[in-house]
Amino acid sequence: MSKSARTTHFRNPADESPLVKLLLILIGLAFLGFFLFLPLVGVFVEAFRKGAEAYVEALVEPDAVSAIKLTLLVAVIAVPLNLVFGVAAAWAIAKFEFKGKAFLTTLIDLPFSISPVISGLVYVLLFGSQSVLGPWLKSYGIEILFAVPGIVLATVFVTFPFVARELIPLMQDQGTGDEEAALSLGASGWQTFWFVTLPNIKWGLLYGVLLCNARAMGEFGAVSVVSGHVRGLTNTMPLHVEILYNEYNFVAAFAVASLLAALALVTLALKTLLELRFGAGGAGGRRH
Amino acid sequence: MTKTATSRWRWKQPSIIPGFGLTLGFSLAYLSLIILIPLTGLVWRTASLGWGQFFSILFDERTLAALYISFGTALIAAVVNAVFGVLICWILVRYDFPGRRLIDAMVDLPFALPTAVAGIALASLYAPKGWIGAFFTPFDIRIAFTPIGIVVALIFIGLPFVVRTVQPVMEEIDREVEEAAATLGANRFQTIFKVLLPGLAPAVLTGFALAFARGVGEYGSVVFIAGNIPYVSEIAPLLIVIRLEEFNYAGATAVATIMLAISFAMLLVINLIQAWSRRRYGYV
Numbered sequence: 001m002s003k004s005a006r007t008t009h010f011r012n013p014a015d016e017s018p019l020v021k022l023l024l025i026l027i028g029l030a031f032l033g034f035f036l037f038l039p040l041v042g043v044f045v046e047a048f049r050k051g052a053e054a055y056v057e058a059l060v061e062p063d064a065v066s067a068i069k070l071t072l073l074v075a076v077i078a079v080p081l082n083l084v085f086g087v088a089a090a091w092a093i094a095k096f097e098f099k100g101k102a103f104l105t106t107l108i109d110l111p112f113s114i115s116p117v118i119s120g121l122v123y124v125l126l127f128g129s130q131s132v133l134g135p136w137l138k139s140y141g142i143e144i145l146f147a148v149p150g151i152v153l154a155t156v157f158v159t160f161p162f163v164a165r166e167l168i169p170l171m172q173d174q175g176t177g178d179e180e181a182a183l184s185l186g187a188s189g190w191q192t193f194w195f196v197t198l199p200n201i202k203w204g205l206l207y208g209v210l211l212c213n214a215r216a217m218g219e220f221g222a223v224s225v226v227s228g229h230v231r232g233l234t235n236t237m238p239l240h241v242e243i244l245y246n247e248y249n250f251v252a253a254f255a256v257a258s259l260l261a262a263l264a265l266v267t268l269a270l271k272t273l274l275e276l277r278f279g280a281g282g283a284g285g286r287r288h
Numbered sequence: 289m290t291k292t293a294t295s296r297w298r299w300k301q302p303s304i305i306p307g308f309g310l311t312l313g314f315s316l317a318y319l320s321l322i323i324l325i326p327l328t329g330l331v332w333r334t335a336s337l338g339w340g341q342f343f344s345i346l347f348d349e350r351t352l353a354a355l356y357i358s359f360g361t362a363l364i365a366a367v368v369n370a371v372f373g374v375l376i377c378w379i380l381v382r383y384d385f386p387g388r389r390l391i392d393a394m395v396d397l398p399f400a401l402p403t404a405v406a407g408i409a410l411a412s413l414y415a416p417k418g419w420i421g422a423f424f425t426p427f428d429i430r431i432a433f434t435p436i437g438i439v440v441a442l443i444f445i446g447l448p449f450v451v452r453t454v455q456p457v458m459e460e461i462d463r464e465v466e467e468a469a470a471t472l473g474a475n476r477f478q479t480i481f482k483v484l485l486p487g488l489a490p491a492v493l494t495g496f497a498l499a500f501a502r503g504v505g506e507y508g509s510v511v512f513i514a515g516n517i518p519y520v521s522e523i524a525p526l527l528i529v530i531r532l533e534e535f536n537y538a539g540a541t542a543v544a545t546i547m548l549a550i551s552f553a554m555l556l557v558i559n560l561i562q563a564w565s566r567r568r569y570g571y572v
Contacts, residue, residue: 013470014463014479021383028379029391031372035444036397038419039409046412085318092312097301104315110323113551115505116403117525118544121532122326125333130537156322179305189306211399218402220508225529238404238508245408245512257405264400271400272393 043261046254058244058252059259066232067240067256070148074223074236075216078155082212086163087205091197094171095179105168111160119157120225123150146228151236154222159212166208167201174200203278207271214267218260334545337538345542350518351527355546358524361435362503365442370496373450374488380451381458395451398444403508410441411513433515438523441509446499453495457488490566497558504551 016024048055058064089108093101111119127134127144137144144150178200182192198205220238227234235243237256244253300308334342345351379385380392398406414421414431421431431437461484469479485492507525514521522530524547531539 012467013476014466016476024375025379025383025385028372028376032376032391032394034420035440035447036394038413039406039444040397040401042409042413042419043405046409081318085315088311088318089315091307092315095305096303096308096312098308098312099299104319107319107323110327113501113505113555114327115507115525115528115544115547115551117507117528118330118505118548121528121540121544122330124532125537125541126326126329128537131329153322157326160322176303176305183304183306192305193307214400214402218400218405220402220404220407221506221525224507225532238402241404241408242512250412253408257402257408260402260405264397264402264405267400268393268396271396 040261043254043257046250047258049254050251054251055255055258058249058255061252063232063235064240064252064256067235067237068259070151070235071217071237073148074152074155075213077152078159078216079209079213081156082159083163083205083209085160086165086167086208086212089164090167090171090201091193093168094174095176108164109161111157116158116219116221117225120154120222123153123157123226145226146230146234148234150226151223151234154226155216155219158219158222159216162212162215163205163208166204166211170201170204171197203274207274210267210270210274214264217263330541330544330548333537333541337542341538342542342545345539346546350522351524351543351546353519354522354524354527354543355550357435357438357520357522358504358547359550361438361523362442362500362506365439365446365503366496366500368439368443369446369450369499370492373447373495373499374454374485374492376447377451377454377458381455396448398446398448403445403506404512406444407441407509407512410444410509411437414440414513432513433517433521435514435521437513437515438510438521441513442499442503442506445506445509446503449498449502450492450495453498454488454491457491461487490562493558493562493565497555497562500558501551501555504547 059068089104093105124145125131127137127150129135134145142149144153178196179192182196183189187195217236218238219236220242223236224239224242227236227239229235229239229243231243237260241253241257241260244250244256337345376395380388380395411432412418414437416422416425416430416432418432424431429436431440465483466479469483470476474482505525507523507529510523511526514523514526516522516526524543528540528543528547531537531543
C-alpha cells in the first residue's frame with residue numbers, strides 16, 4: 001500500500017482537492033455497494049426471511065445434506081489431485097530450463113479461458129452415450145457421465161490451473177540456490193523437496209489450495225452439464241440451489257446459498273490474512 | 289531419470305536438481321488426460337460435422353443472436369469494469385478512508401463466491417420488486433430478465449480482474465512523475481489523463497481482456513438474471529446447454545467451437561495490442 005507523505009497542510013499540486021477525493025470515494029463505494037455488498041447481504045437476508053427455523057430446516061433436509069456431502073466429496077478428490085499436479089508442474093517449470101516452457105505454461109492456463117459449460121461439454125462428448133468410450137465403460141458397469149466421476153472430472157478441469165498458477169511464479173522467484181545447496185550437502189531429492197522447497201512454498205501452496213477449493217465447491221456451469229441433476233444423488237450444493245430457486249423455494253435456496261457464501265467469506269478472510277502476513281499475492285516469498 | 293540421462297537431452301539445460309523426468313512426465317500426462325484429450329475430442333467432433341453442417345449451425349439465427357448477446361454484453365460489462373475498476377484502484381491505492389482494508393479484501397468476492405449464489409442474489413436484488421430493481425420500476429426500466437441484467441451479472445464477475453491487474457501497477461507509479469507534470473504547468477486533470485492513464489493502459493487492457501474473456505463464457509451468474517428468452521437474452525453458453533438437453537450434440541459442439549475460436553482470436557488480438565502499448569507507454 002502506498003504510504004505517500006501527506007502530512008503537510010498545503011495542498012500538493014500532485015494531489016486532488018478533498019472534495020474531489022470525497023466524490024471519487026463515494027462513487028467507488030456506491031459502485032461496490034450495488035454490485036458487491038448488496039448481493040452478499042441479500043443472500044443472508046433472504047435466507048433468514050422466514051426465521052432461523054426455516055433456515056435450519058432447509059439445511060437438514062435429506063436432499064440438502066446429500067448435496068453438501070457430495071460437494072465435500074468432490075472437493076476432497078479434486079483439490080488433492082490438482083495440488084499434486086500443481087507442485088509437480090511448478091517443480092518442472094520453475095527449477096529447470098527447457099524448450100517449450102512458455103507453451104506449457106500457456107496450456108496450463110487454458111481452462112481459465114474456456115467457458116465452464118464447454119469444460120462440461122468436452123466430457124459429455126468423451127463419455128456420452130454417442131461416444132466410443134461411454135458405452136464401452138458402461139458394459140463393465142462403470143458410469144462416468146451423470147454420476148460422481150463425471151462431476152469430479154469436470155471440477156478437476158475447471159480448477160486445474162489454480163495451484164500451479166500460484167506456485168510457478170513463486171518458485172521461479174526463489175530460484176534453485178537452496179535446492180542446489182541441500183543436494184550438494186548430501187540430501188536426497190525427496191529430502192530436498194520436503195525440508196527445503198516445501199517450507200519455502202507452503203504459504204503460496206496454501207493460498208492456491210484455498211482458491212482451488214473455493215472454486216471446486218462452488219463450480220456450477222461445468223458440473224451442471226455433466227451431473228444429470230438427480231436429486232439426492234448427483235446434485236452438488238450449487239445445483240441444489242438452482243433447483244430450489246427454480247421451484248420458487250427461495251428461503252431454502254438462499255439458505256443453502258448462504259453456506260456457500262460463508263465459505264467464500266472464510267476463503268477471503270484466510271486469503272487476506274495470508275497476504276497481510278506474508279506479502280502481496282499470498283506468495284510466501286523468501287523469508288530467510 | 290538419472291543425471292546422465294537428463295544431461296543428454298539437448299532441449300534442456302543440465303541441472304543437478306533431480307526429478308525433472310518425473311515431474312514433467314506426470315504434468316504432461318495429467319495435462320493430456322484432463323485437458324488436451326477432451327479438448328481434442330471437441331475439435332475432432334466438430335471436424336466430423338463437415339463444413340456444410342457447421343456453417344448451417346453457425347449462421348442459424350438463434351446461434352448468431354446468442355453469440356451477439358454473449359459478446360455484446362461481455363464487451364459492455366468489460367468497458368464499465370475498466371472505467372470503475374480503475375477508479376476503485378485509485379481510491380484504494382491513493383486515499384485513506386475508514387474500511388479501506390476491508391473493501392480491498394472484498395473486491396475479490398466474485399472470485400470466491402460461487403457463480404450460482406451470485407446469480408440468485410443479483411436476480412432477486414435487481415428483480416422488479418427487489419431492493420435495487422424497485423427503484424427503476426417507476427421509470428419502467430427492467431433490469432433483471434433483460435440483457436441489462438446480463439450486463440449487471442458480468443460486471444460483478446469481471447470487476448476483480450481489472451482491479452487486481454491494475455492495482456499493483458498503480459502502486460508502482462512514482463509520485464515524482466506527477467510532481468514533474470505539475471511543476472511543468474499541467475493541471476491535475478491533464479496530469480491524470482495525459483501522464484498517468486497512458487502508463488496504466490497495458491494493465492487496464494489486460495484486465496479488460498480477462499474480464500471480457502470471462503464474461504463471454506460465464507454461465508452460472510447469468511442464467512438466473514437473464515430471463516433466457518431466445519433471440520433476446522439467451523447467451524451462447526446457455527444455448528450449448530439447451531442443445532445438449534435436446535441431445536443435439538452436433539449443435540452444442542459447433543456453438544462451443546465457435547465460442548472457443550472467437551475467444552482465442554480476441555485474446556490474441558488484445559495481447560498484441562497490449563504488447564504494442566507496453567512498448568509505447570509502459571512503465572517498464
